Amino acid sequence: MVDYGNFITALKATWMRRLIKTDTKWVKLLESILKISISEIWRNGPDYSYLLCKNLENSFWKEVLLSWLEIIEQTPLSKPQIINDNIWHNPKITIDNKSIFIKSYVNKGFIFVSDLLNIDGTFRNFDELKHINPKTNFIEYASLRTAVTTRLHTQDIHLSNLQNTLQYGPICRQESKLHWLQYQILHRIVPTNKYLFNIKKAESAVCTFCKKDEESISHLFYECNIVKELWCDVEEWIFTQFEISITSDIQSVLFGKYKNKESYKFFNLIALIVKQYIFSCKYKSNPTPNFFFDRL
Incomplete structure (x- = not known):
């Protein structure tokens, strides 16, 4: 049975996603009305948002912030x-x-x-x-x-x-969609079928692409056989186009390759773009290398 309390909390929290993925006049207007800077929410920890809530007079946005904070607190970070x-x-x-x-x-x-x-x-x-x-x-x-x-x-x-995780920060902060997806990966809140099934928002936890295994974060972005084929094609494309030989693995795909090498920085950027493409395919069709390279 659906937990309507959690469902309503999740709906309110989705407005935070709209704020980070949108850079339009209505966001600027909202900042002016509420007298806050949306970017500061991402630049600071939960105590900043709780302080905002105390001073916010708009009850809707106060509930949005509190709902988002509730989800964040219930999703502990991995090491x-x-x-x-x-x-x-x-x-x-x-x-x-x-x-x-x-x-x-x-x-x-x-x-x-x-x-x-x-x-x-x-x-x-x-x-x-x-x-x-x-x-x-x-x-x-x-x-x-x-x-x-x-x-x-x-x-x-x-x-x-933990050196592998140190490469992503400067890259993903420069592009809102990539930023949001990497943020979801780091905080383990990507709406995979496993996640949605656990909160009773999906009928099955099975992978959208292979239709066999459970769709966890690691499975969606790397372990799925269909997705692995895409990564192999990406590696081949990088070598063909730039003569750079790089091998992907689950850790480098999710957290990036370490060491201050230009080739690794390049791979980390490509990995962010590939993950964004994979995630977008969840709601369209299976990922294909030709379509991805055309977009790239």
């Missing part, structure tokens, strides 16, 4: 996803048991945990951050580092094992 979490206004990254916000770091582009890490997974040293953000000091730096590393250590995360 690799945590380094893509917000630094600021995040109740799980605290100093003196309070979430933090340091404007000088925000102004210099430090938004996500991964922004504080080097490409090899180590935390940036004080001299490096001081060069980028001259307004910081060692006490502030040490407090921030302790807050972030404590969050990682409580999840038994070893940064050196």
